[in-house]
Amino acid sequence: MDWSLAERRKEPGALQAELFAAFAKLSRRAQALAAFGVAGPARPIAVSAPAVLAFLRDEGARPFLCLANVSDAPQEVDLPPEFVQGAQDVLDDGPSPAGRIRLPPYGVQWLVAR
Structure with missing residues (x-):
């Protein structure tokens, strides 16, 4: 090193x-x-944008979703049903739009369902 x-x-x-x-x-x-209230192992899930890796932890009181855009272009993702009513953005301490989310190039979002 x-x-x-x-x-x-x-x-x-x-x-x-x-x-x-x-x-x-x-x-x-x-x-x-x-x-x-997030618990359980992270498991990969399919989302509407092929350039986005998604992992869900859903064994606790509130589901958690990690989204990672692995491309150099913005990506739009339809959120899983658990997140349609809205979510809290854990990385930025704010609300997240309900239903669909736009990730910037190489962007990452951690969401906890409401």
Whole structure:
């Protein structure tokens, strides 16, 4: 491992700092999922956009959906029935549109059903 590059995570504006902050945020959000009532293993599900990977955890009080656009183009996804009435965006702390969602290129959303 190149430790000089790892040390750049402390430099404001450095790519390493941005990546470190993003991974730290993902880690905090993942640890908080249990508080939302999310439980069970993640299982892949098919969605309406072939360029979107989707994983569902639905054994807890509230279903959880991870969507990841793996293409360089925006993608629209019809949400599974559990999320049609709306969802909370766990990564951005806000509501998510009901029914259909638009992911930017390489975008990721973590949703908890209402």
